[in-house]
Amino acid sequence: MLAIAFPLGILAARRPRIEAALRPVLDVMQTVPPWVYLIPAVMIFSLGKVPAIIATIVYGIPPMLRLTTLAFRGVPTDLKELGEAIGARPRTILWKIEFPTATPTLLVGLNQCILLSLAMVVLAGLVGAGGLGAEVTRGLTRMPRSRRCGSPPG
Structure with missing residues (x-):
């Protein structure tokens, strides 16, 4: 994700036309709920790790790309001129x-990228990706019925 978002963010910070082209795509990518990324990936690649990896990458790129652009735009021109x-x-x-x-600012972008990737990994466990998502899914299915969804014990 960083290998895609970091260079694109630097390029977008230096070229306003590239940022203008990326902005609507990033807006859509950040407003779409995370599980929506899994649907086409699962339809194309079936269940398993591949759709989970693709959905995680696609979901994690926008915050890092935006914050990279913001970070490099925020560098004072005096320093660059120096x-x-x-x-x-x-x-x-x-x-x-x-x-x-x-x-x-780049560290904030990295933080957000990792956070959103972990959220997607948990959702990816629902499509059979294994790993952390599978553990969370297994834990939720083993929870006693009385403790689910706020129902009273007993």
């Missing part, structure tokens, strides 16, 4: 000036 003034190459400016300045 790098240019001392003759630093664009790649050096990116890694030595922009990246350290953007790190706090």
Whole structure:
């Protein structure tokens, strides 16, 4: 997910047209409920790990991409101009000036990406993906009937 979201976020921060093209797609991706990603993946790839992985990747990309764009847009232009003034190459400016300045926001994006991926993994357990989702599903099915859905014990 990071390998997709991070470069796209940097590119979107540098090119407004790319951000304008990505924005409606990201808006739709973030407003669609997470289980909706599983439906087409399961229809195409059947039950198992593959649809779960695809749905997790698709669901985890938008927050990291948006926060990467926000982080690199928030770097003060003075710092970038300083790098240019001392003759630093664009790649050096990116890694030595922009990246350290953007790190706090990038970490928030990473946090959100991990959080949403864990949420999708739990849902993916319902389609037979195994792992953490299977453990949660198994735990829910073993819970005594009296403790489910707030029904009174007894």
